[in-house]
Amino acid sequence: MKRVNAVVIGAGAAGGIVAKELSTAGLSVVLLERGKWYTSNDCRKDDLRNQRTTLLGNAFGPPDEGNPRVWVDGKGISHIALPSEGDYQNNAACVGGGTLSYGAQAWRYLPQDFRMRSTYGVPAGSSLEDWPISYDDLEPFYVKAEYEIGISGDDSATPFRGPRSRDLPMPPLPVNREFGILEPAAKRLGLHPINIPMARNSIPYNGRGPCMRCRWCCGFACEVDAKNGSQNTVIPIALASGNCEMRTECMVKKILMDDRGRAHGISYFDADGRLQEQLSDIVVVSACAIESARLLLNSKSRLFPAGIGNRYDQVGRNLQGHHYTGAVGYFDFETYDDIGPGASIAVTDYNHGTPGLCGGGMLANEFIRLPIHSLDRLPTNTPRWGLGHKHAMRNYHKRTIVVIGPTQQIPTEHARVTVDASVKDKWGLPVARLQGNCHPHTFEIGDVQARRAQTWLKEAGAVDTSLMTSRPEVRPELIEASQHQAGTCRMGNDPRSSVVNRDCQIHEVDNVFVIDSSVNVTNGGFNPALTIMAVAYFASESLVRNWKGTGFRS
Amino acid sequence: MRTKQTSTAFSRRTFIKMSAIAGAALASGCATHQRSNWEFFTEDEAATLTAICDQIIPADDFPSASQAGVLNYIDKQITRHYRRHQRAYRKGLGRANQVSQQQCGKILAVATPAEQFHVVASLENSDKPFFELVRSHTFEGYYGSPRHGGNRNAVSWRMLGLDEPPIRGRSLYDLKKGTPS
Ligand SMILES: Cc1cc2nc3c(=O)[nH]c(=O)nc-3n(C[C@H](O)[C@H](O)[C@H](O)COP(=O)(O)OP(=O)(O)OC[C@H]3O[C@@H](n4cnc5c(N)ncnc54)[C@H](O)[C@@H]3O)c2cc1C
Ligand code: SF4
Numbered sequence: 001m002k003r004v005n006a007v008v009i010g011a012g013a014a015g016g017i018v019a020k021e022l023s024t025a026g027l028s029v030v031l032l033e034r035g036k037w038y039t040s041n042d043c044r045k046d047d048l049r050n051q052r053t054t055l056l057g058n059a060f061g062p063p064d065e066g067n068p069r070v071w072v073d074g075k076g077i078s079h080i081a082l083p084s085e086g087d088y089q090n091n092a093a094c095v096g097g098g099t100l101s102y103g104a105q106a107w108r109y110l111p112q113d114f115r116m117r118s119t120y121g122v123p124a125g126s127s128l129e130d131w132p133i134s135y136d137d138l139e140p141f142y143v144k145a146e147y148e149i150g151i152s153g154d155d156s157a158t159p160f161r162g163p164r165s166r167d168l169p170m171p172p173l174p175v176n177r178e179f180g181i182l183e184p185a186a187k188r189l190g191l192h193p194i195n196i197p198m199a200r201n202s203i204p205y206n207g208r209g210p211c212m213r214c215r216w217c218c219g220f221a222c223e224v225d226a227k228n229g230s231q232n233t234v235i236p237i238a239l240a241s242g243n244c245e246m247r248t249e250c251m252v253k254k255i256l257m258d259d260r261g262r263a264h265g266i267s268y269f270d271a272d273g274r275l276q277e278q279l280s281d282i283v284v285v286s287a288c289a290i291e292s293a294r295l296l297l298n299s300k301s302r303l304f305p306a307g308i309g310n311r312y313d314q315v316g317r318n319l320q321g322h323h324y325t326g327a328v329g330y331f332d333f334e335t336y337d338d339i340g341p342g343a344s345i346a347v348t349d350y351n352h353g354t355p356g357l358c359g360g361g362m363l364a365n366e367f368i369r370l371p372i373h374s375l376d377r378l379p380t381n382t383p384r385w386g387l388g389h390k391h392a393m394r395n396y397h398k399r400t401i402v403v404i405g406p407t408q409q410i411p412t413e414h415a416r417v418t419v420d421a422s423v424k425d426k427w428g429l430p431v432a433r434l435q436g437n438c439h440p441h442t443f444e445i446g447d448v449q450a451r452r453a454q455t456w457l458k459e460a461g462a463v464d465t466s467l468m469t470s471r472p473e474v475r476p477e478l479i480e481a482s483q484h485q486a487g488t489c490r491m492g493n494d495p496r497s498s499v500v501n502r503d504c505q506i507h508e509v510d511n512v513f514v515i516d517s518s519v520n521v522t523n524g525g526f527n528p529a530l531t532i533m534a535v536a537y538f539a540s541e542s543l544v545r546n547w548k549g550t551g552f553r554s
Numbered sequence: 555m556r557t558k559q560t561s562t563a564f565s566r567r568t569f570i571k572m573s574a575i576a577g578a579a580l581a582s583g584c585a586t587h588q589r590s591n592w593e594f595f596t597e598d599e600a601a602t603l604t605a606i607c608d609q610i611i612p613a614d615d616f617p618s619a620s621q622a623g624v625l626n627y628i629d630k631q632i633t634r635h636y637r638r639h640q641r642a643y644r645k646g647l648g649r650a651n652q653v654s655q656q657q658c659g660k661i662l663a664v665a666t667p668a669e670q671f672h673v674v675a676s677l678e679n680s681d682k683p684f685f686e687l688v689r690s691h692t693f694e695g696y697y698g699s700p701r702h703g704g705n706r707n708a709v710s711w712r713m714l715g716l717d718e719p720p721i722r723g724r725s726l727y728d729l730k731k732g733t734p735s
Contacts, residue, residue: 044701045699046699046701046702047697047698047699048694048698048699048702049699055690055694055698056631056635056702057635064635212722212723214720214722215716215720338716338717338720338721371697371698371710371711371714371716372693372694372697372698374697375693375697384678384689385609385610385611385674385678385689386609386610386612386671387612387614389610389611390611390612390614390616391614393697393713393714394713394714397714397715398714398715
């Protein structure tokens with residue numbers, strides 16, 4: 001196969017952007033994706049089989065057959081997890097990656113989120129760190145992501161946000177009923193509620209129409225293509241540039257290294273299971289936190305016996321996601337209006353600044369609820385089955401509001417991805433092995449956040465509430481990486497405590513880059529996709545800037 | 555509506571005959587032998603499962619679990635995505651009848667609703683993993699998407715007051731009110 005300038009591994013949030021930026025700058029690119037390219041014909045609104053409720057499997061990959069992972073419980077015992085099971089910690093595997101079916105909340109992190117260590121110090125047992133780049137470094141690239149991907153919303157009503165050089169390109173969607181109930185209550189509490197920024201068209205944008213407010217959004221592909229991911233924005237531009245070829249259902253096996261310690265391409269299994277090689281000048285790994293770490297660790301060679309970027313045993317460490325906590329409020333009037341995407345209002349007042357807590361998180365109302373989601377969110381005294389349960393479903397499905405938020409996790413180096421040579425996937429590659437726990441302080445913050453959600457709901461008129469918290473006593477092995485997985489190839493200035501530099505370039509190999517959620521030093525108290533996208537634009541820009549003809553010099 | 559939940563003297567006789575060989579047959583996980591309208595379950599198993607499911611979601615002015623097609627859902631999935639639970643069902647349904655025999659001297663399918671309630675309530679404690687499995691699958695079949703064989707005619711969604719079929723194209727209308735009605 002013809003040698004190209006760049007191979008990009010993974011057509012997700014970050015990989016799509018990198019492919020677009022490099023190919024439109026004139027580099028020849030091959031974009032490899034292990035999953036399929038789904039169209040609107042494939043987007044069934046199936047309550048039991050989507051990317052969020054996976055009882056009957058993942059709608060957008062990976063399939064359960066032949067793709068196991070191993071997770072290690074609190075006693076050190078290993079278990080197999082299938083992709084549709086929670087312990088697998090799945091995101092997605094398809095063109096668009098998580099962004100085909102995500103909820104599309106499109107948050108900027110706050111300036112403090114990039115300086116967690118400077119702001120709070122290091123809690124005992126944690127690996128809390130500052131990013132080597134700041135909010136100000138990233139700001140122009142947040143703007144770029146907001147305009148190229150397409151974000152609607154309005155966060156102007158809160159002082160708790162970073163400075164913006166440009167407003168969002170689209171106004172928020174008209175609000176739903178929950179917004180009308182929660183907004184005055186938040187204001188009475190002295191909070192600053194805003195319309196959540198969303199990667200979702202509220203008006204015609206980028207040649208596609210607006211959201212039609214359906215009941216099935218988070219976890220589903222959008223049949224009217226109003227939800228903006230890499231699959232309907234940057235990837236089509238990359239392909240139209242004439243410089244980018246995308247190959248789907250291609251599983252990358254390893255990065256190939258030459259005798260001088262530089263990469264010269266990758267090997268992969270094509271859609272027919274045949275092993276292929278694609279030579280290239282540079283390799284960009286954008287396979288999401290768990291699989292990117294796995295690929296680097298599986299890319300062993302003479303000069304890199306422990307895998308690429310792993311000289312100081314850093315690859316795979318600091319695995320984190322978000323610790324979701326919140327509360328359910330029960331009302332004596334209908335709060336449900338059947339208008340998607342449901343999530344509409346948020347406060348960012350609690351992300352920082354609480355004495356005694358290292359951070360916090362955003363709180364928002366939950367995405368529109370399907371009946372299957374109400375089953376275990378009924379008032380605490382509800383019988384678990386029988387007529388009592390059925391009546392509670394009838395009473396409360398439309399009289400409930402959930403307020404919930406992603407508590408920023410305090411990272412630890414013990415929460416990590418390694419590879420398990422004794423368990424192989426259908427291609428014979430050692431699978432990812434997940435182990436470790438959240439830092440205990442994460443749970444303390446999460447508990448405070450849940451009570452704050454409860455207070456908000458009570459103020460809004462909830463006649464009863466229940467808390468949504470999960471405690472380490474219940475699941476000592478709680479990792480909570482899944483959809484918001486991050487941190488496994490930390491960005492930093494010191495090669496001994498990080499994997500890539502501020503340009504997402506592996507410290508010890510100048511032509512291999514990791515550009516995706518893996519590089520997040522900390523994960524903010526927000527859904528991460530917009531920050532992953534901004535970092536992808538930032539890193540692509542410096543890559544293109546440093547690109548010298550057919551070779552790459554740092 | 556298909557009626558599959560017939561529990562006749564025939565089934566009971568079969569059960570008694572079966573229980574003699576129950577140990578062996580159940581342990582080997584092999585299906586029985588009599589003709590069944592189901593893909594996986596025998597008619598007897600289906601009758602037992604119907605009794606359990608209908609305690610988890612009984613009828614009121616809206617259908618019970620089995621009336622809404624929950625058995626159809628479980629039967630379908632257990633030969634597809636839930637193949638891994640086949641053994642758990644085969645054994646669990648057998649144990650449910652043993653408990654029923656002990657508590658009320660008859661198999662579950664022919665016990666009175668009050669007796670069935672007590673048997674299922676004791677299964678919740680004595681056979682927790684099996685009970686939880688059936689509880690989850692019953693809820694999925696009743697409240698989940700009709701395309702998988704349960705929630706017949708989207709009856710549970712209608713029960714909850716959801717529009718069925720759902721309204722499409724809302725962005726064409728002014729939805730700015732956003733206040734409680
Ligand atoms: C249901 C759901 C809801 C979500 N909601 C939100 C939200 O509201 N807001 C938000 O900010 N985030 C949300 N997320 C998370 C968001 O989608 C992720 O944070 C984001 O997609 C991560 O981007 P990434 O580029 O790191 O990886 P991904 O987007 O996951 O892309 C990685 C790609 O690499 C491919 N790949 C992996 N290994 C290989 C290999 N060896 N060879 C070839 N290809 C490979 C994968 O198949 C995948 O397509 C949600 C996710 C899901 C699933
Ligand atoms: S709520 Fe809007 S964006 Fe979401 S799937 Fe429905 S139409 Fe698409």
